[in-house]
Every structure is written in structure tokens, then in C-alpha cells.
Amino acid sequence: MNKLLRPLLGLLLIAGLSGCAQQAERETSRYYLLSSDSPGYSKSTSGPVIGIQPVRVAAYINTPGIALLTREQHIRIANNHLWAERPELAITRVLHNELDRNLAQYQLVNGEFGQQRQWDYSLTTQIDQFHGTEAGEAVISGYWTLQKGDTAISQQRFNLHKPLPEAGYAALVQSLRHLLADLAHQQAATLTQLTP
Structure with a gap:
């Protein structure tokens, strides 16, 4: 009887290891980069200087996992679909x-490098929501403030949504990136109206 059990146990062991290997393959971490799609361009170095302060984000956004809002209004942070860098840095860069x-017509200065006394204006952005939804949308919301010295010239609230073109985290990251471009376009339009 012992001779019969050995081959059976061997087959069970192989099947079990095969299942573990397939499970490990399904749970492989994927890293996503929030990159800018801006083409190359040239700029004049004259014009007002606008300092772009580092973007501040809600705590749940600045985690390694990409966030998803469930239908029950719970935030679920992905375990295997991860940001390649801290979201607040990537969002600021984009x-x-x-x-x-x-x-x-403006000179933009990255606020991470200081030099505030040389700025004519400063732009601060706070992002409160930056996630996907189970309903298949990308969402960005928050507010931004344009200041001249210590005086706020404009404060704007934004709430942007975009349907995902297809299911999946890659589509979500691409849609979030497009929403950031939309936000920058809105900010630029207001800045152009408010500043000389």
C-alpha cells in the first residue's frame, strides 16, 4: 500500500506547487509611472516668474498602492498595482x-528648489481625491490658490472625472494623467487672465 501512496502523494505535491506558482504569477506586483506626455518645446526666459509649490495630497493618495473607491464609498488600496514613485512628487512634476x-509667456520655477523671493506669483495645489472608482471613472478633486506675495489673487476648487477607456489599472493611470493635463489647462487659462 505504501508503494501506491508515494506516486499519489508525488502527484499531489506537484499539483500543489503548480497551483502556488500560478498564484504567485497572478500576484506579481506591477509598477506604474505617472509621466508627462508633453512634447518638446522652446520658451522665452522673459515674463513673470511663477513658482509652482510642491503639490500637497491627502494621506491615502501618498501610499505605494493605487487607490480605488468602492461602491460602498470605501477606499481600497491595491496591493499589487503600485506607483513607481511617490504620487505627490509625480503629480507635482506632471x-x-x-x-x-x-x-x-511665463517663467515657471519648481518650488521644490526654493528661490521664492524671485517669484512674482506662486501657485499652490492641494489634491483631496486622486483615484479610480468601481464604476469605471478616474477622479481628481481639490483646490488651488494663486498668490502675489502674501495676497491670494484667486482660489479655485476643482472636481474632475473621466470615464476609463477600458478596464484595468493601466487605463486608470492614463486617465488620471489626462485629468492632470486638464487641471493644468484650467489653471493656465485662469493665470493668463489674472496676471499681466
Whole structure:
């Protein structure tokens, strides 16, 4: 009887290891980069200087996992679909690049590098929501403030939504990136109206 059990146990062991390997393959982490799609361009170095402050984000956004809002209004953070870098840094970089492209007549300075006394204006952005939904949308909301010195010239609230073109985290990341471009376009339009 022992001779019969050994081959059966061997087959069970192989089947079990095969199942573990398939499970490990399904749970492989994927990393997503929130990149700017801005094409190359040239700019004049004259014009007002606008300092772009580092974007502040809600705590749940600045986690390694990509966030999804469930139908029950719970935030679920992905375990295997992760940001390649801290979201607050990536969002700041994308907004800066998009604004720089949209505001050819201005000099934009990344606020992470200081030099505030040389700024004519400063732009601060706070992002409260930056996630996907189970209903298949990308969502960005928050507010931004344009200041001249210590005086707020404009304060704007934004709430942007975009349906995902297809299911999946790659489509979500691409849609969030497009929403950041939309936000930069809105900011640029207001900045152009309010500043000389």
C-alpha cells in the first residue's frame, strides 16, 4: 500500500506547487509611472516668474498602492498595482510640465528648489481625491490658490472625472494623467487672465 501512496502523494505535491506558482504569477506586483506626455518645446526666459509649490495630497493618495473607491464609498488600496514613485512628487512634476507647456509667456520655477523671493506669483495645489472608482471613472478633486506675495489673487476648487477607456489599472493611470493635463489647462487659462 505504501508503494501506491508515494506516486499519489508525488502527484499531489506537484499539483500543489503548480497551483502556488500560478498564484504567485497572478500576484506579481506591477509598477506604474505617472509621466508627462508633453512634447518638446522652446520658451522665452522673459515674463513673470511663477513658482509652482510642491503639490500637497491627502494621506491615502501618498501610499505605494493605487487607490480605488468602492461602491460602498470605501477606499481600497491595491496591493499589487503600485506607483513607481511617490504620487505627490509625480503629480507635482506632471503639473509643472503641463503648466510650463501651456504658459509660454511665463517663467515657471519648481518650488521644490526654493528661490521664492524671485517669484512674482506662486501657485499652490492641494489634491483631496486622486483615484479610480468601481464604476469605471478616474477622479481628481481639490483646490488651488494663486498668490502675489502674501495676497491670494484667486482660489479655485476643482472636481474632475473621466470615464476609463477600458478596464484595468493601466487605463486608470492614463486617465488620471489626462485629468492632470486638464487641471493644468484650467489653471493656465485662469493665470493668463489674472496676471499681466
